[in-house]
Amino acid sequence: MNTQPLPPLPRPAQPLPNPSDWSFELIEQYHEVIRATAQRFGLDTYPNQLEVITAEQMMDAYASVGMPVNYRHWSFGKEFIATEKNYKRGHMGLAYEIVINSNPCISYLMEENTMAMQALVIAHAAYGHNSFFKGNYLFRMWTDASSIIDYLVYARNYIAECEERHGIEAVELFLDSCHALQNHGVDRYRRPSKKSLADELAARKDREAYAQQQVNDLWRTLPKKADAASETQASKRFPLEPEENLLYFIEKNAPLLEPWQREIVHIVRKIAQYFYPQRQSQVMNEGWATFWHHRLLNEMYDNGFLHDGLMLECLASHTNVIYQPKVGQRGYRGFNPYALGFAMYTDIQRICEQPTDEDRHWFPDLAGTPWLPALDHAMRNYKDESFIGQYLSPKLMRDFRMFAIRDDEQASDLVVSAIHDEDGYRRLRENLARQYDLGAREPNVQVWNVNLRGDRSLTLRHQRDNNRPLGDSAPEIVRHAARLWGFTVRLESVDGEGTVRQQWSVTPEPVH
Amino acid sequence: MALQQIIDRRAAGKNKSIGNRERFLRRHQEQIREAVRRAVQGRSIRDLERGEEIHIPRKDLSEPVLEHGPGGVRDLVHTGNRDYLTGDHIERPKGGQGGSGSQASDSGEGEDDFVFSLSKEEFMQIFFEDLALPHLVRTQLAEIPEYRSHRAGYTSDGTPNNLHVVRSMRGALGRRIALGTASRRELHALEEQATELRRQPSEDPVVRQELAEIEARIAVLKARLGLIPFIDPIDLKFRSRVRTPVPTAKAVMFCLMDVSGSMDEQRKDLSKRFFILLYLFLTRHYEKIDLVFIRHHTQAQEVSEEDFFHARETGGTVVSSALELMTKIVQERYPSGEWNIYGAQASDGDNWENDDPACQRLLREALLPACRYFAYVQVVDEPKNLWRAYEEVAATHRNFALRRVSEASQIFPVFRDLFKREGATR
Numbered sequence: 001m002n003t004q005p006l007p008p009l010p011r012p013a014q015p016l017p018n019p020s021d022w023s024f025e026l027i028e029q030y031h032e033v034i035r036a037t038a039q040r041f042g043l044d045t046y047p048n049q050l051e052v053i054t055a056e057q058m059m060d061a062y063a064s065v066g067m068p069v070n071y072r073h074w075s076f077g078k079e080f081i082a083t084e085k086n087y088k089r090g091h092m093g094l095a096y097e098i099v100i101n102s103n104p105c106i107s108y109l110m111e112e113n114t115m116a117m118q119a120l121v122i123a124h125a126a127y128g129h130n131s132f133f134k135g136n137y138l139f140r141m142w143t144d145a146s147s148i149i150d151y152l153v154y155a156r157n158y159i160a161e162c163e164e165r166h167g168i169e170a171v172e173l174f175l176d177s178c179h180a181l182q183n184h185g186v187d188r189y190r191r192p193s194k195k196s197l198a199d200e201l202a203a204r205k206d207r208e209a210y211a212q213q214q215v216n217d218l219w220r221t222l223p224k225k226a227d228a229a230s231e232t233q234a235s236k237r238f239p240l241e242p243e244e245n246l247l248y249f250i251e252k253n254a255p256l257l258e259p260w261q262r263e264i265v266h267i268v269r270k271i272a273q274y275f276y277p278q279r280q281s282q283v284m285n286e287g288w289a290t291f292w293h294h295r296l297l298n299e300m301y302d303n304g305f306l307h308d309g310l311m312l313e314c315l316a317s318h319t320n321v322i323y324q325p326k327v328g329q330r331g332y333r334g335f336n337p338y339a340l341g342f343a344m345y346t347d348i349q350r351i352c353e354q355p356t357d358e359d360r361h362w363f364p365d366l367a368g369t370p371w372l373p374a375l376d377h378a379m380r381n382y383k384d385e386s387f388i389g390q391y392l393s394p395k396l397m398r399d400f401r402m403f404a405i406r407d408d409e410q411a412s413d414l415v416v417s418a419i420h421d422e423d424g425y426r427r428l429r430e431n432l433a434r435q436y437d438l439g440a441r442e443p444n445v446q447v448w449n450v451n452l453r454g455d456r457s458l459t460l461r462h463q464r465d466n467n468r469p470l471g472d473s474a475p476e477i478v479r480h481a482a483r484l485w486g487f488t489v490r491l492e493s494v495d496g497e498g499t500v501r502q503q504w505s506v507t508p509e510p511v512h
Numbered sequence: 513m514a515l516q517q518i519i520d521r522r523a524a525g526k527n528k529s530i531g532n533r534e535r536f537l538r539r540h541q542e543q544i545r546e547a548v549r550r551a552v553q554g555r556s557i558r559d560l561e562r563g564e565e566i567h568i569p570r571k572d573l574s575e576p577v578l579e580h581g582p583g584g585v586r587d588l589v590h591t592g593n594r595d596y597l598t599g600d601h602i603e604r605p606k607g608g609q610g611g612s613g614s615q616a617s618d619s620g621e622g623e624d625d626f627v628f629s630l631s632k633e634e635f636m637q638i639f640f641e642d643l644a645l646p647h648l649v650r651t652q653l654a655e656i657p658e659y660r661s662h663r664a665g666y667t668s669d670g671t672p673n674n675l676h677v678v679r680s681m682r683g684a685l686g687r688r689i690a691l692g693t694a695s696r697r698e699l700h701a702l703e704e705q706a707t708e709l710r711r712q713p714s715e716d717p718v719v720r721q722e723l724a725e726i727e728a729r730i731a732v733l734k735a736r737l738g739l740i741p742f743i744d745p746i747d748l749k750f751r752s753r754v755r756t757p758v759p760t761a762k763a764v765m766f767c768l769m770d771v772s773g774s775m776d777e778q779r780k781d782l783s784k785r786f787f788i789l790l791y792l793f794l795t796r797h798y799e800k801i802d803l804v805f806i807r808h809h810t811q812a813q814e815v816s817e818e819d820f821f822h823a824r825e826t827g828g829t830v831v832s833s834a835l836e837l838m839t840k841i842v843q844e845r846y847p848s849g850e851w852n853i854y855g856a857q858a859s860d861g862d863n864w865e866n867d868d869p870a871c872q873r874l875l876r877e878a879l880l881p882a883c884r885y886f887a888y889v890q891v892v893d894e895p896k897n898l899w900r901a902y903e904e905v906a907a908t909h910r911n912f913a914l915r916r917v918s919e920a921s922q923i924f925p926v927f928r929d930l931f932k933r934e935g936a937t938r
Contacts, residue, residue: 027518050518057521060529075575077536080529081628104517111522172535180576326592335591403593405602408585413601419593432589443578468584473576480576 003370006040009033011304018307022115030119031126033305037296038127041372045130046145047104050122054111058098059083061108065275066098068106069152071159071267073175099125101133101278103145116313119306123296128289135380136284138277148274155267162260174261177480178247178268184445185247185269186276188438208259219255219456242446242461245269246481249447255456256486265484280383280438287341288379294318294342324400340400344387347396348375358394384436392429394420404431409467440465445491457488462502464495475504482506537634543568544630548638553781556817557791557803560639563632567625642920643789661753670750679749687747691740699733702726763798763852763884765791766841768834770859772809773826779891780821783858786889786923790856793927798852804841808834810864814841831863831898832870839878848882855879855886861896861916868901875902880909887926888914 016029027050038045053061063080064070100106107125109118133139163171178185243249247269251262278285293314301311324339325332348366351359352374355367366374378391397420404418404427418424418431434440448461460481462470470493482489486508493502537544544566551564596602630638666679709723767787769775775783794801805820806812809827812834838855846853863871880886890899893916906912915926 024518024520031518048517051521052518053521057528063529063532072531072535074532074535074539077529077532077534078573078626080532081536082626085628168535168538172539176575183577324591327590328592332592335589400591401593402589402591403596404587404589406585406587407604409583412604414604416596416598416600416602417587419596419598421598424598428589431587434587435589443580445578464584465580466585468580468586469582471579471581473574473579474581476574476576477578 002042003373005042005372008040008299008303009036009305015307016305016310018115018310020114022113022118026115027109027118027122030115031122033300034119034123034127034296037299037303038123038131038292040299041292041295042376043127043131043292044134045105045127046102046134048126048130049104049106050109050126051106052109052111055087056084058108058110059087061098067100067152069149069156071152071156071175072163073179074172075179097121097125099129100148101129101139101143101145101274102148105130105133105145114313116310117317119310120293120297120314120317124289124293127296128292129285131292132281132285132288132379135376136277136281137381138281138383142277143274151270155271158263158267162264166260171264173483174264175268177483178265180477180480181246181250181484182268182272183442185245185265185272187245187248187273188276189244204263208262212259212262215253215255215257219452237448238450238452239447242448244444244446246445246447246460247272250481250484253450254485257484277383280385280436281387283335283337283341283344283384283436284379284382284387285341286338287343287345290318290321290338290342291345291375326401343396343399344391345375345378347393348378348391351393356395362393363391385433385438388436389429389433392432394425397425397428402428402432404428443468443470448492455488456486457490458485460489460491462491462493464493464501467495469493469502474502475506478504478506482508537630540566540568540572541638543572545638545642548630548635549642551635552639552785552788557784557788558817560788560792561632561636564630564635565627566630567627570626573626643785643924661755664752664754666749667752668746668749670752674750674753676749676751680743680747683747683749684743687744688740688742692737695733695736699730699737702730702733706730762800762802762850763794763854764802764804764846765794766804766806766838766853766855767820768806768808768838768855768857768859769820770809770829770831770862771807771823771825772829772860772862774860774862775891779860782891782917782920782923783889784821785920786858786887786917786926787856789923789927790854790887794854802846802851804838806834806837806841808837812837828864829859829862830867831859832867832874835871835874835879839874842879842882853883855883857886857888858891859888859898860892861890861898863896863898863901865897868897871898872901872905875905875912876909880905880912883911886912888912889923889926890914890916891918892916893918 016033017026019026031048031050059080061068062083064076070076098108105126107121107130109121113121133145139145159171159175239249247265250257251265251269254262257265297306297311297314300306306314322336322339322342324336349371351363351366352369352371355363360367378387382390400420402420403416404424406415406417408415418427420428444463444465445460446463447458449459451457451459458481460478470491474491474493478489478491481491488505488507490503490505492500495501547564547566552560666676706723706726709719709726712719765787769780769783791801791803803817805815805817807815807820807823808829808831809825810830810833814837815823834857842848842853875886888902890896895916899914899916902912902914906914913926913928915922917923917926
């Protein structure tokens, strides 16, 4: 790729028209300029598909986790009602963009937006997010942008069919249980196979038959010859290695599930897997999109494409997006990912172009190099955790006036463990990086053992991180797991020394 | 680089989340039913048909996921340091875990109820479900008033089956006359002239010349007249039909209720649903409905709806007093020639023994002949003396229906005949 941006576009005779109402021709004109400007910076994107939708449709997409199609479930209805209520009360300016990691990349433009907002959304979503989806390693590795919409259509139809065949209630209860475990239905380290929908469908039939057979094999109850044999069997754990993907394990091994239930588990974990990269790259993704809408629009303004008024509206909106309340202020909810991400990318550019001695010391590889490739590299090869660990600079920590607090149950007070000074930089950076590590944010629960020859009970084990216990929802989750497993499910919370500190156990009622 | 498409999706996919909403309502139907029940108790009969706010405790809606609980050691980075230095101690905030920052936002939203509003249609559906209304009846009641089309003159467009032939032909004739008059007048004049000329000696070349010219002109005029079409699209006239709402008549509904000591809240509530159902039925068929509330114990009196449902008295029961008052009101204010009279009576069935024959007589002689329909529910299960007396009347009168009910779902059958008849005439 280019190390420097291509030369600016020829200056137009007059800026693009700026009425407050948008029109299709205007969107096309603006898009063309944004596209050409993005090309100057070498943003590599999927083809864009811009869709104009109403506020109601936007809420709808919101409610079904931002997807244009999804299967039916009451929780989406709940979300819709909540979103609609907030919107009607004017509590939220409906977030002005939803963009879908698909190929072509679909960005929604809301009918109510002004022309300035449409331009902002196109720059933010259709070029910012889009290039991130296409470039970032997590998305490249874990999601298949070309088939997700097809897969969701398939999921919707399959679940509708199940509802017809087995009753809405049965499907709903089953989905509830799958949803309860969906954060633990992802492969964190294993690389998933990329299958197209056609392969996926073709594989389904085989899979159903094969999986059922495997399950039967596992649960073979033919009497063993001697007692000694079963002794050794019992001492051997199943699975041999702990399994982190609970839904995967249940799909493959739960003894009593019907084929359609296995398929639903499969669908839920597939979709959870699709969203897994998004949950790990919020700061990077939003920061990247914000950096680029800011950059592209400014560039267009400098080249004489944008009216002052339009630019002001965009900037006002941009300022709102990156607003970062300080601790103790109203509305403080920790870091605003837009603000942090935007600041970090901007900072990387600064380090490249105008490094200080401090920067040269902290980022010897970065200081003074061309900024475009540096930024591109940072976007492609990291997730939030490693991105912060790698790129958070002392200057930013000072600008944000960051400080770390240690909350130890054993201590009577909270302790300020680090602030933005020479001694604290590394610790702050480490702590903040860990804060974005999904592995640390979510409890680490794995399948520990199945009692194959006895009561068929399943034991899950929670390995405590920093001795943090499980929350109040644990018994509820165990109930859901038991519904899926069909026999007793035990959840143990184990501390660093391997002692069981909390324990829950649920035996499902024999429904089957 | 990018194939660009702008797609207008605004028209497509409206109400896409209806299915999800249905599932949401289904899941919480118990709470929603309860709320509807409460709303029905609180609302006036006339004011039943509107939506309702439903409150559901947030904990019932939770979708649990595994989370860390408070405790252990956690390090959190915040922004906006003012005066902390490394090693400072901060008192642990009361009530919450110390500065859980970003996590507090999605878990600790407080214990407010989840509030949403039920639309009018959804409210009525649940109300109907409670009453176990047959689906046909539900659609009848839920419908907007029906229209009947009737003739209203003629229009110049319509469907062929409404074509009015005589009118159309008359129009065509008129048009032909109007368009052809000038030519025809000239034609007549020329023909007369021609006849005149033919009588003269034919050798005269001047005459012959003139005649030829006239004949040529006649031919032209005839051709022109021939070109006027016999019938033209603008001649067509169609019978016009306009749709007017069916309920045009007036009805009066008498609500009679026993308010003696034995009628408790639950029985009154049951009675109220019974009245509501009849009222709903009537609103679908009549434009103007008067409601008359008569309560009685040993004496009857006409009261407002508020007093009707909420006052309570003690003492014995003389049902005929109410029937008598109703008869009187009908005679004074609602001549049966002008008004469609409906009666609905609810009682726990107790009556002073000697009063039964009087009731029978009043019904047979005065009320039933005047009423379109008279329904009686006894809100206590075992048959009482009034029940037996009424049963005898019902055996001989088709517009009298009675029923013992102990819960809301048993009310509807008392109206079955009424609704059925309505279904048949539609």
